[in-house]
Amino acid sequence: MSSANPYLKQYKKTQIETATPEQILIMLYDGAIQFLNKARIAIEENDGEGCQKNLFSCEKILIEFMNTLDMEKGGELAQNLLALYKYLYNVLIKVNISKDINKVDEVLKHLKSLRETWQQAIVIANAEKEVNMLDDNSPHGDAYTGQKGLLSSDEYEDKYEYVGDDDDEDDE
Numbered sequence: 001m002s003s004a005n006p007y008l009k010q011y012k013k014t015q016i017e018t019a020t021p022e023q024i025l026i027m028l029y030d031g032a033i034q035f036l037n038k039a040r041i042a043i044e045e046n047d048g049e050g051c052q053k054n055l056f057s058c059e060k061i062l063i064e065f066m067n068t069l070d071m072e073k074g075g076e077l078a079q080n081l082l083a084l085y086k087y088l089y090n091v092l093i094k095v096n097i098s099k100d101i102n103k104v105d106e107v108l109k110h111l112k113s114l115r116e117t118w119q120q121a122i123v124i125a126n127a128e129k130e131v132n133m134l135d136d137n138s139p140h141g142d143a144y145t146g147q148k149g150l151l152s153s154d155e156y157e158d159k160y161e162y163v164g165d166d167d168d169e170d171d172e
Helices: 004-015 022-042 046-065 071-098 099-136 153-159
Strands: none
Touching: 022 046, 022 099, 046 071, 071 099
16 A cells, blocks of 8 residues: 555645654654664665665754754754764765664664654753743742842842741841
8 A cells, every 4th residue: 555545645744843842852753763763774675775775864953953053052952963964974974885673773772862852952941931921921920030130139029028037137
């Protein structure tokens, strides 16, 4: 059966079109991992064409990762990710020649670890967004800022009545 279910194709297309950037990132990692698993099987079955096709698909995803890094905002993290993506890409080029399953496993290990790390980062970022939304919707506002941006301790004391011990001399 060479043609896929048209409803499944439409569902997948809609899923991608409505996904957040974070969801797309995870989908790309899932795709890269899936392509490498298929390449691994193709190597075991001596299917050179299948191996090459799946390695190439994974390489394209790695190129996408490299091209979408924001080197200015990402700083050292972006530099490190770029170096890792380049390394993984070069390993896959060598795998295409050598058909070394151990090298495929090495790349798989890195991609699975990166996917898990990104997934955790997304969960943390979403939790922080929810907390910030709750703070923004609070009828009293944020007790420490009262506005966007943090106040200095002096500004806070000037703006809000200090509740507590008035004897500051003991603290010094």
